[in-house]
């Protein structure tokens with residue numbers, strides 16, 4: 001691997017006698033990791049059904065595994081949202097959030113969603129999670145991952161940290177700032193980051209992180225926590241960033257730091273720092289102003305009473321274009337940010353008919369009255385967009401691999417029409 005000499009010199013100075021071990025770590029291939037989506041299946045049950053060998057647990061966490069599978073993203077269980085592929089070191093931030101108060105959580109730099117989906121698992125359906133990504137195209141990818149994992153208590157927005165900080169002073173119990181960084185810790189996994197490395201880029205990243213942290217700090221409720229992470233080794237972005245933050249923000253104290261090196265941990269480089277804000281009160285915030293549409297809601301409830309034995313409950317908002325969302329309980333007013341998803345998309349109302357959405361099946365399909373259970377082999381056909389010939393009652397059904405929903409189908413006279421969104425279909429066999 002052709003690492004920049006200036007980077008190697010810095011690492012040698014920093015690591016001293018550990019430097020040869022650090023350098024030797026580049027001789028081995030990058031580690032791969034998988035996190036079981038415990039919102040859909042327990043880690044023990046997934047281990048029994050795993051379609052490829054699972055290695056050791058990462059950091060002793062029962063839901064996180066090392067894997068060696070070549071194409072773990074091509075399996076039908078992945079489409080069903082039973083797991084998220086995540087670099088093992090990147091699991092640290094989610095694990096650090098495990099014991100914290102997570103009633104109101106903000107993931108400030110969230111795409112593509114590794115840590116958002118991890119936080120959602122740790123929240124286990126309780127509280128409200130706002131996942132923000134400043135880059136709108138990346139926010140759409142984040143939203144797709146939130147949907148695939150069946151997360152119901154998450155809104156995805158796209159705004160700058162400054163915009164959000166102006167809207168949410170002292171509001172969140174936990175703010176995660178997984179900041180853009182120089183990526184030194186990912187050189188093995190993402191070789192295209194290597195030519196972009198320079199001391200000037202490290203300094204630029206440190207200045208940007210400082211600005212992000214200052215905005216993040218404004219949004220932490222008194223008594224709340226701020227979790228900062230990077231995937232770099234540079235002190236300017238890690239330890240010195242922490243020191244500087246504490247000197248600018250005496251209202252925060254450091255709870256702990258973790259720095260992972262590839263020669264001390266089986267994974268790539270990562271850094272996390274957890275700060276606590278001194279006690280006090282959380283500022284109240286106006287609730288999300290749901291847009292009511294009585295006819296649309298009546299149509300949804302009629303559909304849901306038939307489709308589910310226990311329909312999902314909560315406030316519904318209907319957008320001007322007819323799309324309907326189940327708003328997470330406790331969602332604050334998000335005006336000012338571009339809204340990408342407002343909780344679970346239930347479906348669309350065209351003024352006459354309610355049509356259920358794919359997201360409804362991914363979040364709540366396990367509770368559907370009509371489930372069409374496919375084998376893993378049959379599920380590949382569904383993912384390719386093929387219709388199914390089945391003697392099932394007419395109407396909508398949740399199409400599942402075994403008992404895990406993958407999407408919707410609609411049966412008419414023995415043929416189940418495939419309603420998997422075109423953009424999610426397999427173009428080639430996995």
Ligand code: SAM
Nearest residue numbers: 109110111112113114115134135138178179180
């Ligand atoms: N947390 C994500 C995960 O676990 O999948 C990874 C986040 S990545 C390290 C950093 C993100 O910050 C990128 O998606 C990037 O678009 C976003 N970003 C870039 N510049 C930013 C800025 N000035 N303020 C906030 N976010 C920014």
